Amino acid sequence: MIKYLSEDRCIQCNLCVKVCPTSVFDKVADHFPTISRQEDCQTCFLCEAYCPVDALYVSPMLDNTNEPLTVTPEESAMLGSYRQAIGWGKGRSSTASLDMTHILRDLVEDDAGPRS
């Protein structure tokens, strides 16, 4: 679940408000967005993927509504790690071109498809 929005990093572009499929954030005029409905977060990490300044941290835990909306130093070091992993952002190229799923599939499939 979404755990943190860095007020220092946020540039108020509101992309997270726009791209979140479950409308977790709310836009606030002249202010950074608020995490208004944390419990609706589906832990899909897509807000992080779209955030241009790595201001968001999504915890992999499904239930962290009781935890404070802040990050530990270890978590802070991982801000932006998903965006980096998929190769999104300025000066990077998409890691989709490094996808090796076909190699894994060849280990469990034969020429006609999945072995039954």
Added chain:
Amino acid sequence: MGSGLKTFESDVLVLGGGPAGTWAAYTAASQGVKVVLADKGYCGSSGATAASGTNLWHVRSEPARREASIRRFLSRGNGLANRRWLEILYDHTKMGTEQLIELGYPFPLDEHGRPISRNLQGPEYMRLMRKTVRKAGVVILDHSPALKLITGERGVSGAAGVNLETGEEWSVHAKAVIIATGGCAFLSRALGCNVLTGDGYLMAAEAGAVLSGMEFSNIYGFSTEFSSCTKNFLYHWATFYREDNSVITNTDKRALAIEMQRAPVYARIDKASDAIRIAMRRSQPNFFLSFDRLGKDPFRERFPITLRLEGTVRGTGGINLVDDNCATNVPGLYAAGDAATREFVAGATTGGGHINASWAICSGRISGSAAADYALGTEAAAMRTQLHFRFTERHSAGKPARSMDMPSIVKSIQEEVIPYDKNLFRTETSMRASLARLNDLWKTIRLNEHDPNDVRALVRSREAASMIATARWMYTSALERKESRGMHQHDDYPAQDNGALYRVLISGVDSIRTQREPQSGGPDRS
């Protein structure tokens, strides 16, 4: 409810902006018609695909390989898959992947520099599809769940819904509507599935559409217990353990479910060589993201796992299709992707993996093209019956008399569909008991009233109604199928009945009717 009402006119309206919806919108717009696409969340991030990734059918140009592959999938289709649809699926997968190459999807390259177009990374794929759809001139309405189809004498003529950001209502008047709202995973927290609550099934059924294969809706996927990461594929290389570290040798999902009912089950991806580990990390970045963030190593440390219900998202039931155009029985209404039945291509076995992803492309392309043709042949004047349909007309103004606690309703629904002993291990007695409670829930939700200013509450209530309806169709169809076939394992009828091959059609919302549609059978029927 908010004061505003936005109205749009289009030739084709697409509901849902995942793979099937975007392929449908792109294909229709490419034929020169006006297209509006409404997504409940954000077209580009909504749904099961955007959050992870999908494999496509491995299609090749050699006719012998095509034939071998089609035969393989026919044999996996439990007698319900058919050759004609598999041929269509194969050919559209091929055409669709060729289009993706042209559109610039960054496929990995083989040693000759040719794209290997077998797998798609979700965020990349859906970002590209949004861009493609916009370039084609499609009007996208984000955060705009549809709540109801607009119907007239000649069938479906649009849809109405709300915008979650502005609180406004919207209605789109269209000559043809494509439902591509995905399946229903009952808010079980499978990855990316929280928006998939069966909304399209309910809208379609209210307009008179027939559904099919709803008994094939009980697929459970491996997931880490603590996170939403439902990734079955990597568990090929896993060993499963009990609390005391003894190895579970029977790794059939039903056997593992029995273990899980007793005590926690753990997995460790310890059968992967170093080379395979590298391939896994490159291929499934978000699976490893979860472990990295928790400081855990899934190759070395065991981690608790669960089986998460993925309903019709990886099941095969959905809105019935009456022809090769992905048309439903309601004039002007089409269905694509997980919203449509996938029995024709996946039978009673999971459509997860390559089949569903290929099906999204195939059914999106077909329905988009057919809906555009239908719209071009339909006169707009005759369709003006209910242009200013307003959803609020159905609700009393002022303070609601009976406003329900949605989390507790959702919990009640989940209690009937998620437990293994009710839905994975099905019995007549248990399904009848669940159905009785779901029928009560249906009556309750029908009486629910909303604060007219709270669009989120309205949407939540509609989602709950859609899940209840889906669950009722699921168990009603499952009771009708008195045998075991594919994912539908009926403990009172453990054998597959090869003498009677049929599909279970189902319709109706308040009162439900089923009908068996006999199938000619045999893996080679054409």
